[in-house]
Amino acid sequence: MANQFAIDVTRIREQARKHMTEGPVTKTYDADRARIVEVLNDVVATEVVCFLRYSQNAIAATGIDRAQVAAEFREHAGEEMQHALRAAERISQLGDQPDFDPGSLVTRSHTEYVTAEERDLQKMLRENLVAERIVITTYQEIIRWIGDGDPTTRRLMESILEEEEEHADDLNDLLAG
Structure with missing residues (x-):
């Protein structure tokens, strides 16, 4: 039995006991903590911008399908804010401070803050679907980059990615309807 598992x-x-003040990050942590925090702060910014866009769209939506689409936008907005808070909490666990600076949110965000002219529901749906596809692609890249270096952050990003894929599916269904 050549490769037996053993723990000291x-x-x-x-x-x-010696390093307990360092919190949850142990010597076996194998990622660039500063870069992980930087990337997570970009995720925070992206999610806050998405929250703001969905919230604005939910309020501005008009037309015959307004109630259904606005309800979907409100639901997505709430989930986006939860994503931001989960990423911010992970930053705190890594011993740093999350960056919620409104002055830099848009520049750090992977998505744009786009509002539809004339309260066009179809345009709102399309712009939000584009944003979700951007987030899906960038989060997949983040997950691949993290690899095994920080399994907790990778799992966090995977769970957020799963919800972002659901958002894209919801928006695609609304566009098809």
């Missing part, structure tokens, strides 16, 4: 629990306990 005594050494691990000693290291845990």
Whole structure:
């Protein structure tokens, strides 16, 4: 049995006590923490911009399908804000501060803050679908980049990605309807 698994629990306990003020990040953390925080702050910015766009669209929506589309926009807005807060919490766990600076949100965001002229529901749906596709692509790239270096952040991004894919599917259904 060449490659048997073994753990030196005594050494691990000693290291845990010695470095307990470092919080959840241990010596086995294998990622560039500063770069992970920077990327997560961009995720925070992206999610806040998406929250703002969906919220504005939900209020501005008019027309025969307004109630259904506005309800979907409000639901997505709430989920986007939860994504931002989850990413911000991870930044805090990594020993840093999340960046919610309104002055830099748009420049750090992967998506744009686009509002539809004349309250055009179809344009709102299309612009939000484009934004979701941008987020899906960039989050997939982030997940691949993180790899095994930070499994907790990777899982966080994977769970957010799953919800973003659901948003894109919802928007695509509304556009087809």
